Amino acid sequence: MNRTTLSLIAATAVLAAVTGFAAATAPGGGDDTAKAAARLPVERSSLLCPAPSTSDLADTSYTSFTPVSKAAGSSGKAALSPATRELKGSAGSGQGQGKGKGQSKADKPVLSPGKPGGPVAAEASGADSPALVGTADGNLAPGWTVQQTTTVAAGTGRGLLGVNCSAPDTDFWFPGASTAKERSDYIHLTNPDDSAAVVDVQLYGPNGALKSDLGEGVQVDPHSSVPVLLSTLTDKPQTNLTLHVTARSGRVAATVLAADDKLGGDWLPASADPASTVVLPGIPKDATSVRLVAYTPGDNDADLKIQLASPSGRITPAGHESLHVKSGMTAAVDLGDVTRGEAGSLVLTPTENAVPVVAALQVVRGKGSQQEMAYIPATRPVGERATVADNRAKGSTLSLTALGRSGTVRVTASAGTEGGTPVTKTYTVKGGTTTAVQPPVPAGLKGTYALTVEQVSGGEVYGSRMLDVPDPDVPGLPMFTVQTLPDDRGTVSVPRADQDLSVLQK
Numbered sequence: 001m002n003r004t005t006l007s008l009i010a011a012t013a014v015l016a017a018v019t020g021f022a023a024a025t026a027p028g029g030g031d032d033t034a035k036a037a038a039r040l041p042v043e044r045s046s047l048l049c050p051a052p053s054t055s056d057l058a059d060t061s062y063t064s065f066t067p068v069s070k071a072a073g074s075s076g077k078a079a080l081s082p083a084t085r086e087l088k089g090s091a092g093s094g095q096g097q098g099k100g101k102g103q104s105k106a107d108k109p110v111l112s113p114g115k116p117g118g119p120v121a122a123e124a125s126g127a128d129s130p131a132l133v134g135t136a137d138g139n140l141a142p143g144w145t146v147q148q149t150t151t152v153a154a155g156t157g158r159g160l161l162g163v164n165c166s167a168p169d170t171d172f173w174f175p176g177a178s179t180a181k182e183r184s185d186y187i188h189l190t191n192p193d194d195s196a197a198v199v200d201v202q203l204y205g206p207n208g209a210l211k212s213d214l215g216e217g218v219q220v221d222p223h224s225s226v227p228v229l230l231s232t233l234t235d236k237p238q239t240n241l242t243l244h245v246t247a248r249s250g251r252v253a254a255t256v257l258a259a260d261d262k263l264g265g266d267w268l269p270a271s272a273d274p275a276s277t278v279v280l281p282g283i284p285k286d287a288t289s290v291r292l293v294a295y296t297p298g299d300n301d302a303d304l305k306i307q308l309a310s311p312s313g314r315i316t317p318a319g320h321e322s323l324h325v326k327s328g329m330t331a332a333v334d335l336g337d338v339t340r341g342e343a344g345s346l347v348l349t350p351t352e353n354a355v356p357v358v359a360a361l362q363v364v365r366g367k368g369s370q371q372e373m374a375y376i377p378a379t380r381p382v383g384e385r386a387t388v389a390d391n392r393a394k395g396s397t398l399s400l401t402a403l404g405r406s407g408t409v410r411v412t413a414s415a416g417t418e419g420g421t422p423v424t425k426t427y428t429v430k431g432g433t434t435t436a437v438q439p440p441v442p443a444g445l446k447g448t449y450a451l452t453v454e455q456v457s458g459g460e461v462y463g464s465r466m467l468d469v470p471d472p473d474v475p476g477l478p479m480f481t482v483q484t485l486p487d488d489r490g491t492v493s494v495p496r497a498d499q500d501l502s503v504l505q506k
Helices: 003-019 031-036 501-505
Strands: 039-041 044-049 058-065 076-082 120-125 132-138 145-152 159-164 171-177 186-191 197-205 218-220 224-229 241-249 253-260 264-268 278-283 287-295 302-310 313-315 322-325 330-336 344-350 358-367 370-377 386-391 396-402 407-413 419-421 423-429 434-437 443-446 449-458 461-468 480-484 491-493
Touching: 044 145, 058 076, 058 386, 145 386, 159 370, 159 461, 171 253, 171 264, 171 287, 171 358, 171 370, 186 197, 186 218, 186 241, 218 224, 253 370, 278 287, 278 358, 278 370, 278 396, 278 434, 278 480, 287 302, 287 322, 287 344, 322 330, 344 396, 370 480, 386 461, 396 407, 396 423, 396 449, 407 461, 423 434, 449 461
Parallel strands: 159 264, 159 480, 264 370, 278 461
Antiparallel strands: 039 491, 044 132, 058 120, 058 145, 076 132, 145 159, 171 241, 186 224, 186 253, 197 218, 197 241, 253 264, 278 344, 287 330, 287 358, 302 313, 302 322, 302 344, 358 370, 386 449, 396 434, 396 461, 407 423, 407 449, 419 443, 461 480
């Protein structure tokens, strides 16, 4: 077989792999269609939700939403169903789950979305709520978003815990994890596939990797979820750690549930992929404590300039102008009440050489016995479109940050889960600033709703949504959670039908 034939076969395989998750045809016809088909809606999406809580006092809501996408077809289906669960024993030792007695099989779907543009919600209570595994195809796949929101009334980890259910992958970074005595941090690993996944869990502290064999080769059975207690992986409690999760085989979704004896609890999602410039958007204006945790996975140290993108422009926090991050070691700095009454976003840029880093913020609101924490990981720009579900008539704050040039975004409030009419509003964010607003609310809202943010023009915009739900039993306790707004990757680039494949022969 000659090189030309091999090249054409390879090109065909690549094209098939890409279009396998994209719409098979584009609207219209002719040459214009070939050019317009450079980006097409994905045809299938997978999302996994971790088991929400081990507390009998936990109440959880799931909200599913798919924005309306052009060229996405006229039909589709989606469902979130329980993962297989081990009813006896614990995966806290990090050794995974085996099949056997006490294991239940996936039951009927917890949530079955109807059509794009309309959110759907479901409720669960208690400690037995399982992890969920879900897929969406057809017109329900592009931009499919599921928000899991849990209220824990009392005990360690009490508070409002929110997380966007995530897609499976093979590599995750979690700056901000902890094995301190006051913390109970679990990494939740969920496998959506028909074969077992084998995962390595490694912790990095201020002095480098923590020596332990217990996090190696964690097995996650098909369609199951494993929680691993991080403190079981080391005999030396440490406050500021970076957790690295890699899949040797298969793929998983991974999210850290952090619980503190005094500060409550919340989910710590994975940081965006390592980058030399990092944006952590949406620090609340009334934050009483902000801790930055960063890690560089490469061979070179990173020197980072710390700036706060405030409503009026970028400022450098007094006494915290920069951060030195040694290669392979976790660095942390307490920034205190860095926002000083104005909502802002933290921006990390290289002082000289560009060295990729991962980072996250632990944010605390309240004082004394009435404190609550949440996390803001580094995130991607909103890009073409970003979505967050489970917004309420009151209690949602949308933070938007333009890193360089001013940027304009279009924000759409969907219909409610029980009724309402969508509303759209446009915001322009001045370069180097953060704009925090109460987002639009659907007319005649009943239930909860979703927010969709689309880049219209100008420079890149980063965003997050804070959900604030005061505790009716403890006046003054700020129960809140923050979700970032990265691009939902609802479309995929597809080579044009008229592309010259001969370039692949060289």
